[in-house]
Amino acid sequence: MRTSWLYRDRIQVLLVEDRDADAELVRFALQECGVPHDLHVARDGLEALDLLRGGKAGADAPRPHLILLDLNMPRMDGRELLAAVKADDDLRSIPIVVLTTSDSEQDVQDSYDHHANAYMVKPADLDELVRVIQGLTAYWFSLVKLPPRGD
């Protein structure tokens, strides 16, 4: 797939995921897609908010082009983070794709109700995961226009 580069810098992806094994798999899948990117991982909602607001954990972290969000996490889970980011004037324009194992209708409904940009079910099979991530990157990094950035 031809990628069109609209941005001078590499795609910044923020993955919010508490399980390091799952984070590793997403990292692998993203690499398989061949799009130049930097992946940042926050272990839960609080860490993610810190990163996004340029707090002490993420003072140097760039603003992500896309956030991949797991729902079930300790301390502050995906649903709370979603609500917080979409309520924040500064952060709300960042596209958030919920990427989670849950396929429950309730979770899907709630996510869109809280203005998630998309909801994807994380497959259990590795090859399936790679295919899903490929679709995701093709859509968000190649097909659609992302919000313009000052940098």
Add this chain to the structure above:
Amino acid sequence: MQRREPDIDDAARHAATTAVGAPEPVHGALGAGSRAEDPPGEADRKFRGLLESAPDAMVIVDAAGLIVLVNAQAEQLFRAPRADLIGQPVEALVPPRHRAAHERHRRAYSEAPHVRSMGLGLELYGLRRDGTEFPVEISLSPLESGDETLTIAAVRDISARKLAESQLVAERERTRLIIESAHEAFVGMDEEGRVVDWNAAAEATFGWSRADVLGRPLGDLIVPERLRERHQLGLQRYRETRDPQVLGRWLELPAVHKDGRELTVELTISAVDHRGELSFHAFIHDITERKDAERALLRFAEALERSNAELHQFAYVASHDLQAPLRGVSSFCALLERHYRDVLDERGRRWLDFVLRDARHMQALVRGLLDVARVESQGRPPEPVDAGWALGQAVGNLHALLEGAHGQVTWGALPTVTADPGQLVAVFQNLVENSVVYRGKEPPRVHVDASLSDGAWCFAVHDNGRGIDPRHFERIFAMFQRLHRQDEIPGTGIGLAVCKRIVERHGGHMRVESALGVGSTFTFTIPADGPADGPAAGPAGGAP
């Protein structure tokens, strides 16, 4: 036998005033009381007239006990003409066994003659000429006539009354026996609330004997203390208002046994107003045991439901939370296999393969467990579903599998049933899939039909597969039970367990019939009680 006739005047006067039980003795001296104007002979006629017209049978007896005069009623009563009676001893009119006593009493009476009912409290009988007896009531009064005392006896046949009395007694006795023999306690109380009836069953139920309770307030005996005031008030209220609030319907109330134990009883109360007297009656039976059993059953059912809910939750949570680490194992094994196989030797690759396969198998098992748990947790309320449509969906989902095996599915007319649509599809899909997976030597042929029997639709899925040994018919429906090795035919052994769970959730049941080498028929029922259920609705169909 010729006797001097008694003084007619006195007798006439006397006959006129004597009735059964009349209190006034008449002592007539000769001539006293007679009307001076009556010519002689006239009084005689009057007397005779009066005697003959008296309603009762009259027998006049002299001091020696001989009959001197009788009236027509007496002739009729004793069925003998007066000629046969007059001059006879009065004992001739008395049954032989009573004669001695009668004579004794007669002699005693003549010592102190006065008006009285004869033989009060005794059973008196008269004897007819033909030897038959009849019960009588007799009043006596003395009659002075000159220097002798006569006795006038008014005799009344009381056969009818006696019969009625004995019938009444028999009726009462029968009623008493019925109440005594009743299995239910029968309790009656007067309007003050005191016990007036108490049968044997009441004694057994409440522990009080009849002698203990008669006349005592019922409230003090069988009503628990905390309810006594209410009992009294209720009684009072009924007396005043006659409002039948608790009467005439089934009541369940606490009661108390003599030994202090509290019981639960079931009863109906009725009120009877008999000639201005109010009384209450109840048929009561002890349902303490039944209530205890009900309570125990309820507790058990609640515990069972709790346990069931916990189990469902457990299965759901367990399978959900197991999936994440399994995903990790499975994915990284796959990655290792792909990217590091050159580093591993033959044996290492084989071992890694085992890990991968087991991980994948575990994932399938956990998913299966989730599926079983979800039958309840994600079950939808039943709605009208065209079974033909559901089967079509299932066949469509299995398209690739069917094509690969050159399988064919056909069906007869299938009805609309009341069911969870997704779950009905799942049942058909599982069964058809099994038919294909466990096929025999021939390409799989599956046929589905439905029939109505006993208020339920019975669906049958017939295949020409390899068949099942009858001794496994029960096992295959259990979770994770399989009849083949993973390397022969892979599978989780969950499919039929899920089907069975779904069918049972709909109130039906599932079974199998099969012959090895021939094929199997899986049947399941769905109760046909929904309003949407109709006879075979959809068209017959088939699909490769």
